[in-house]
Amino acid sequence: MELRHIHYFLAVAEDLHFRKAAERLFISQPGLSRQIKQLEEELGFPLFERSNKKVSLTKAGNYLKNEFVLTLKNINDSVQHAQLLNQGIEGNINLGYVGSAMQNVIPSLLHRINENLPNLHYNLKEMENPEQIDALLTQEIDLAFVRMNQVPSGLKIKPIFEDTFSLVLPKNHPINQSNFKNLSQFKNEQFILFDQSYSPNYYAQVMQIFSDSGFIPSISHNTVHASTIFKLVENNFGIAIVPSTLQLGYQMNIKFIELKKIKQRTVLSVAWNASNRNPILENILKLI
Template sequence: MSYQIELRHLYYFKVLAEELHFRKAAERLYISQPGLSRQIKQMEEIYQALLFDRGKRYVRLTGAGVYLKKEVDILFNQMDKMTRELRIMGSDDITELRLGFIGSAVQSVLAKVLVHLRHDFPSVEVDLQELSNEMQITKVLKEELDFGFVRLDDFPKGIHHIAIVKEHFSLVVPRDYPIQQANFTSVSEFKNEPFILFSKDYSHSYYDLVMSIFKDATFDPHVALRTVNALTIFNLVEQGLGVAIVPASLKNGYTSKVKFIDLIHIEQRTTLSLIYNASVSHPGIDLFLNVIQKELSLSQ
């Protein structure tokens, strides 16, 4: 077999594998649908493998297509990384930082860090992505993020982590709920209430930590709803669909009509950590770490 595959073939395949629809993929690629079909057929002839199962109402990846998509994703991620690293090497200035975060990071430290970053390094563009803890870990390890702000107890090999802030939890209740901070005595008072919690997709270790609060209060909660979005939790509580437990920093920055009961007398605490890839070294890493250290010093 003569090697005739070009980068454009792989990119055409990548887009079609994402869309699984020839017309939509062709529109993304700004080529005709017949032209895309010819390119894919050419690839299949070169590789001597069927990449897509085509039907009247569907397009599906074959086993060979699934394998190739995985490899092509790795290839294009590596090319993006190479392009970015070369741009950094060719410039005296850091031009971009990619930051992942969970919602509570904005309320506790991230906003302040971004203010300092903009003041001290106005030319640096920041790409912000609100993601679950696990997704941030994955993207940092794959070098698709420079940093992440997460709530985790255990970190995989290859991840550096710095504790940013350790805080207590708060109960979230409707504004007119009969129990408020002044007359609160114990979490066990809420054993008959439905709870709205961050799901395990937010963080398995965080979810387990919250469950330990209920265990210490000697009841199993009725978890009525789960989500990964703080504002959704507050809005659902406001509508009387349940109560919630969240990191105390989430009291700041939201205008929902709910009240908070600080759980400062229980032992559970949650830690917001900064993570980054231990094997990556470029000027942007040191720049952002210096900004973080400056903010932590000011906070202390």
């Protein structure tokens, strides 16, 4: 088996069409079919089920497709890392994060990286929680900063920052820090919340806050973006509950009341893939 066989197999596995895959690979369709047949003979089992109407992956073929994608990525990453070392650069790390992590955790980590690993390249990408988990599984990113307490098998997670919750109100709202008593004062208000898809665990915590306050909230809007929540609050479409660190970095006509007395806290965690072979990953985890 050679690398070209893997490339040919993945092209057909992606297109599920020999002619289209052959055109993309700039080889003849009979030539591609011959290469796939050789690979199947080498392996001792079929990769595709063929009929006049369609091509589909066998169970074994589907498994190998996923494994070969990761294998090629590891090869490419190894070559890229070697190229960086040749240029005097220590390596590259890809970080995913939810927006609130950028308020304090990510900047603090970047300062540590610059101090301890000055020749390291890093890439940052703001992503929703589920999107980060998918990217960890495919090793598209090396580290994820998420508001979750559980991750799929093969991933590891560690809590790194605990935060309070805060109410977000329009600037002209009659209740402020001085006359705030408890959340039940807002039982007739419309609420704007992070969508459940943002993090089921986070959403459950927020709903428990309402339950402990003795009412079920009327929810007018759900979103996954803090800036959208704040804009809706600013324009009097409702009020919100968010992690307190989101007070930083936004200049809008809104105000915050920190809910210090409630028991609920929201936790930011770092997650990574246990099988990730990026040689820099262990150093970054130590800095965290």
